[in-house]
Amino acid sequence: MDTPAAYFHWGFILISVPNLIVIGGMIVLFAIALIAPFPHGGEEGDDVGNK
């Protein structure tokens, strides 16, 4: 825990592996949120709350 993090170095890109994992995980989560079906409960909503 007290040792420096490993770094990923590719051209001008230099980023620590922990940060790379977090950003990669966020991108994966964002993609899943776009693709995964959303459960619909009850009837379809109308335009309430949408001026």
Next chain:
Amino acid sequence: MSATSSSEGASPGATAPESRSWTLRLRQAIDRHLPMDHLLPDRQPYYVGSWVYVFGVVTIAALAWVIASGVVLSFMGPQWWHDSRVGRFFNSLHFWSVQLFFIFMVLHLWGQYFMAGWRSGRAATWMIGVIIFGISILTAFTGYLSQQNFASQFVAINAKDAMNGAGIGAFFSVLNFGQMYGLHVMLLPIGITILVVAHIVMVRTRGVVKPIDPEGGARP
């Protein structure tokens, strides 16, 4: 929303005589701009059925945990959060809920960026969100400086040169623990909370922005 409200029943174009009572004028303005069916809706437009719209509310949930754990930490003090098992648990709870707060805030930002959430009169909502993001970074920074351990000293000493170089070191001194702690537990959280409430009220007032190209035709 009372049945005796003088604002109800008036035609939209008619101009009611200006009341001298500021409480009446305030109540009428709230009735006009913040009706309860917008503030607490029970139905949403069909396009809100996506996990992308969940990121914002998860961010708020994380913020609630940040504030709750922070209240406990500020009440018990640094010796407790470093030396006791329960204190270390709350310290970790505070740290990890902040991580989730930032992760989901950025995911919410991505979602709103790609759907251009500032359209149709929602620019102020977007800009308040940007300000919340900025203040959150400052709050996290002062939090790292408030840990009362070697890591916070390391951050403070290394940041001091940068703050001096930016010309703000005289009135924002990262070596001044009292100032950093006061900002972290009082001023900045209050600012974030007020702006988050304003952000949510604005979202609820105007509703969620429509998709850019819902029917494959012209932009709305």
